[in-house]
Amino acid sequence: MGRRGICYIDLRVVILLTAVAVLIVFTGISYWRWVKVTRVEFVSPELRSSWHISGQNEVKEIVRQVKASTGSGQEEKGSNNCRDMFRLRLFSRREVRVFTFSGEERIFDTKNRVMLNTSPGLKKILMEAVRELRIRSPYGELLSWNVVRELMPVEGEAEVTDPETGKTFSVRRTGGYSHADVIPVSKKDESVVRQIFGGEWTWKRRAVVVVTGGRKAAASMSGMPHRQGTTDGCFDLRFPPEKDNESGDNMSHRFMYYKAAGKLSELLGEASLPEFVLLLFTAIDQRDWQSMDIMLSPAAGIGGTKLEQVIGVTVYDIKEDKDNSACRMKVSVSFRAGPYNDKRDLTVRVRWDEGMGHYKADPGFLQELLRGI
Template sequence: MRRLLAAFLLVTLLFSVCCAKQPAQAKGKEPITVSVSVSPTSPFHSTLNVRAQHSFVKRLFAAKKVPAFVNPHWVRATLTVKKRQFVYDHDGNLFESNKPLQYLLPTDVHQRIEELVAQVERVHYAKATPWEQVKHTFGRMEYATVIDLETGERFHVQRRAGSRHADVQPLTRTDTQTMKKIYQGKWRWKRRAILVEVNGVYFAASMHGMPHGAGAIAGNDFPGHFCIHFFGSSTHKRKEPDPSHSLMIEKASGSLATTITGATAEELVGYFLTALHEQDNHVLQMTTDGFPLPARLSDVASVRKTEIVIPSDERGPLLSEVHVHLTYFTHDNHERNEEWTFLLRRSTPWDKWRIIAVDL
């Protein structure tokens, strides 16, 4: 259903781009393909094909070029123009995929690319609608479709309970099998960015993959229920939103890069540790400048408790240290209590922070 609706919307977008903003006759125009996904390794894409004026393509190719490398974890969209591959990042920079070149685009060309990418994003992501609104659309006993944004896999659920979030169950044995496939065949508490479709309305959300509590749908082979969180949701034990669910909801709404860009040094370290807890390597790398992560981080199975100490060693406006006391468990279930030091840098006082080193 999501795929059919997305196709319909993309056709509508294509019609509006070609007909409303350009002459109806496409003769002499050049094909452009714009594709968006939630991460560089995600096989699930939304794609828009348009035809642009030859003058637009000419100005794009004629733009001044400077040596530069794209951060592969900061990619917002990919473009194909006359069989040439480009990458558009979250800072609004355009790079040629197969060459270390950045294109310094004229303002009108950059604005057009931004418009096209935003059109695809409106189809690929959904709004982070507050739970207080969502629960009236996704009421108890209502049905919904869950779409995993990394894989594109989808399955059907029914909301059975939950006041601070939605307690749901897969409808059938096939739906349970699909959900378990998303979690690589093993039930886990790890959060995932998802879209939830209810009667044609899409919401950005987050789910975990662990059956627990009671279940009431016969024959679905799901021993209990699982939880779906929306913007402003909380767990049964806490009134504040769960950081991991909040992170995944931002991914599902397409706003994570904007949030990371505006984060303080301490907040950025918090995002790093949340991503580490969820074993989300893409988000981990989004918080850094691309340096190789310490190999010992791969031993971390879950982060249980963190306490960030306000930086006491701010080396001017461009460098900062953040010290963190944390408790975590390894994959062989050993508990560790350690202090880590994060070194962060930004290019200018108004630029975004980036983690450049982690001392374990």
């Protein structure tokens, strides 16, 4: 019988093939880890809120639904996605993919510049994200008084937050027909109210957010306790009326509604030139220096300046220049140590700011407004 053939295997070949296989597997795993989305973030710059999701099942489902969304495949050259209110960010080691959206119907892929029609599953996710971002936002909704009065019945309590300071206090509604008359629930709450208004009682207004009936409503609050009916120590809480200029509504209250809703830029963008100037002087009259600076270019900055001495200013007889570059007006201004109701002629020069989407005023008029102080 012949000898059986013996097959010899070169050990070096085995080692090489094994090394190649290991390298392929390792490379595949590394690439998968490199491109795998590990975290999702929803953001709203306008609402100043964010929602982070890191649970892998939730992340995987969101990524799957984004991939299931379809688009035209053509680049949206004219898409102005920077105006979208919300952002969806997908985080991986390789990159951060960003999508923007205003509603749940479509999202804009900023990397490929393609508009995508959202899948049914992604629509539900985006709707949930918007609700969550609104809850987490320091701002409130522009709910009309007719809606709020049902959410906040007489003797009902609400939580009020001042977005600018972050301070919160509780109130009880005691009455009110065109607005809510409220009293602080406790002495501690009353102390917080006084702190918010700079340590003094004043008829000046503040933009506040009222949480009641499971909703967050934008409101304007006056800082002067007064007697209403048989109740002492009441404060006025006003909410947007069904129609502008209804009883009790004026520009200063409207200014505060929009600020409390995080929509002050929207109000400024829709204003005509004279309306913008009136809104600027509303900020000065209400001693809202933060909002005033938003409307000036460059910002004035009020630290240690004479502006702190202003206690009130009223504008009348305002006229717009023909070239839309300025408004001329007469004002009555009062200062802490006098003079009071001093009449002055002012010219406010403005320009349109494309980036901000509203007018900006040159702060030069402040010199005449503060003359002699």
